[in-house]
Amino acid sequence: MKVFLFAPVLGILISLPVLAATIAMEDQSQLQAPVAAHPASQFQPPLESELPDNAYGALVRQGYALFVDTKRLAPQFVGNGLNCSNCHLDQGRLANSAPLWGAYPMYPAYRKKNDKVNTFAERLQGCFQFSMNGGTPPAADSPEITALSVYSYWLASKAPLGAELPGRGYPEVPSSANAYDLTRGAEVYKGLCAVCHGAEGQGQKVGDSYVMPPLWGKDSYNWGAGMHRINTAASFIKYNMPLGQGGSLTDQQAWDVAAYVNSHERPQDPRLVEGSVEKTRVKFHANDGVNLYGQTVEGVLIGQGIR
Amino acid sequence: MISLERVLMGSALLLILGSAYGQEERNVFAQGGSQPGAAPCVACHGADGLGLAVAGFPRLAGLPAGYLRKQLEDFKSGARNSPVMQPLAKALTEEEIVSVTRALAAMPAPAAVPLHRSVMPVNTAQKIALQGAWDRQIPACVSCHGPAGVGVGEAFPPLAGQPAAYLVAQLNAWQSGARHNDPNDLMGHIAKSLTAEEVQGVAAYFSSLSGQEVKP
Numbered sequence: 001m002k003v004f005l006f007a008p009v010l011g012i013l014i015s016l017p018v019l020a021a022t023i024a025m026e027d028q029s030q031l032q033a034p035v036a037a038h039p040a041s042q043f044q045p046p047l048e049s050e051l052p053d054n055a056y057g058a059l060v061r062q063g064y065a066l067f068v069d070t071k072r073l074a075p076q077f078v079g080n081g082l083n084c085s086n087c088h089l090d091q092g093r094l095a096n097s098a099p100l101w102g103a104y105p106m107y108p109a110y111r112k113k114n115d116k117v118n119t120f121a122e123r124l125q126g127c128f129q130f131s132m133n134g135g136t137p138p139a140a141d142s143p144e145i146t147a148l149s150v151y152s153y154w155l156a157s158k159a160p161l162g163a164e165l166p167g168r169g170y171p172e173v174p175s176s177a178n179a180y181d182l183t184r185g186a187e188v189y190k191g192l193c194a195v196c197h198g199a200e201g202q203g204q205k206v207g208d209s210y211v212m213p214p215l216w217g218k219d220s221y222n223w224g225a226g227m228h229r230i231n232t233a234a235s236f237i238k239y240n241m242p243l244g245q246g247g248s249l250t251d252q253q254a255w256d257v258a259a260y261v262n263s264h265e266r267p268q269d270p271r272l273v274e275g276s277v278e279k280t281r282v283k284f285h286a287n288d289g290v291n292l293y294g295q296t297v298e299g300v301l302i303g304q305g306i307r
Numbered sequence: 308m309i310s311l312e313r314v315l316m317g318s319a320l321l322l323i324l325g326s327a328y329g330q331e332e333r334n335v336f337a338q339g340g341s342q343p344g345a346a347p348c349v350a351c352h353g354a355d356g357l358g359l360a361v362a363g364f365p366r367l368a369g370l371p372a373g374y375l376r377k378q379l380e381d382f383k384s385g386a387r388n389s390p391v392m393q394p395l396a397k398a399l400t401e402e403e404i405v406s407v408t409r410a411l412a413a414m415p416a417p418a419a420v421p422l423h424r425s426v427m428p429v430n431t432a433q434k435i436a437l438q439g440a441w442d443r444q445i446p447a448c449v450s451c452h453g454p455a456g457v458g459v460g461e462a463f464p465p466l467a468g469q470p471a472a473y474l475v476a477q478l479n480a481w482q483s484g485a486r487h488n489d490p491n492d493l494m495g496h497i498a499k500s501l502t503a504e505e506v507q508g509v510a511a512y513f514s515s516l517s518g519q520e521v522k523p
Binding site (some may be wrong): 048068072073083085089091093191204206208212242243244 | 373424425427438441445449458490491492512
């Protein structure tokens with residue numbers, strides 16, 4: 001319902017392409033490839049024990065709860081089985097794991113690709129639509145976006161504004177000519193990843209809730225999420241996987257296994273152009289890092305989507 | 308804690324039941340294996356298979372059959388060290404291992420205490436358990452062992468309701484290398500990064516997370 005109320009308002013403010021009303025931020029590409037943090041110089045977010053016992057502290061705690069328990073607490077905005085903390089380790093605090101303290105001070109940010117300035121709220125809405133495959137995201141002034149913004153602000157509250165902090169995002173992992181090998185990637189996956197994420201990337205559940213997140217299939221991130229880029233997944237994996245053993249894979253292993261994971265089907269890109277994978281590839285994926293969307297691998301078109 | 312009396316009474320009951328059904332498939336849990344040295348599980352793990360907290364004998368009831376089978380194989384091979392279990396596991400036949408682990412998996416586990424991810428830790432032990440200590444690459448215990456440590460799949464056993472003495476002994480065994488039968492050193496490197504105080508703390512925390520009736 002909110003979409004219909006929302007669309008004309010947005011339409012007046014900025015000219016949007018058709019169907020864009022439900023997509024808060026089309027551009028999921030990286031702002032700029034960040035550099036890795038060295039522990040000594042690393043930014044230290046505040047401790048929970050420093051939280052004040054007032055309305056602000058309570059909202060930070062609400063944001064924390066939403067961040068780590070997203071699927072349960074905001075089911076209407078999460079269309080898959082993920083929580084924010086699956087890709088932002090240590091509750092959004094960990095350097096080189098796209099920490100919130102690294103992201104918050106970088107917004108609002110102009111993005112050439114959609115030719116507009118994106119607010120932090122819009123960035124969070126993008127996470128919901130793509131990484132969480134959540135359909136229409138919570139409104140910018142919704143309790144969910146507010147709580148998550150306040151939590152992010154708190155983690156970044158001693159960080160310099162607009163400065164790129166070491167440890168922001170997922171640092172780039174060098175690759176010679178972006179070369180990867182799906183067969184080698186499958187071997188890495190089988191040996192190191194399947195014990196948690198399952199032989200078919202399906203994750204593992206307790207009851208109806210995922211403990212280890214699914215990496216592909218209907219309950220994983222969709223084809224519009226930043227993580228669908230092989231270079232981004234390689235960076236995440238290199239610095240953060242296997243859990244607690246970050247940095248243990250070689251750069252090549254990280255690229256190979258990232259490509260293997262992202263060669264599997266997942267929910268369709270919600271920006272799908274006129275029902276055409278090819279048109280969507282040209283518009284959104286052709287210049288978005290290294291990815292397999294819309295390409296044919298071993299005779300199969302990748303990016304057809306899964307429900 | 309389970310009283311000795313309860314264990315003995317339960318054992319006697321199971322022995323009777325065991326012999327009644329023993330014609331079809333040997334009840335290893337109650338009777339032991341067919342070969343010398345294969346003592347019945349019930350002797351140490353209790354009539355209900357819930358362990359013996361005071362002695363640090365672990366709960367087996369409700370644990371995944373695949374996990375239990377791997378442990379018995381690892382006791383045999385020495386990948387997991389235990390002076391008690393090693394000869395015992397060696398005395399079990401393959402068929403007995405399959406049947407006893409299946410039977411144990413089917414026994415009722417204590418009810419889990421519901422614990423959501425959004426619960427914030429209130430002390431340092433809970434911080435390790437629920438959030439981890441990422442400055443030392445220690446993930447939250449619950450990120451692999453599941454919410455409230457109920458266990459996940461066949462590789463990540465339950466911690467909830469295990470005797471604290473058992474959990475401490477295992478963490479110490481991981482630290483010393485006496486136990487090294489985990490996939491890809493997932494547990495070994497974590498245990499080695501924990502302090503003695505943290506080992507005690509997380510063990511006490513998870514042993515308390517169980518619907519099992521606590522008796523003095």
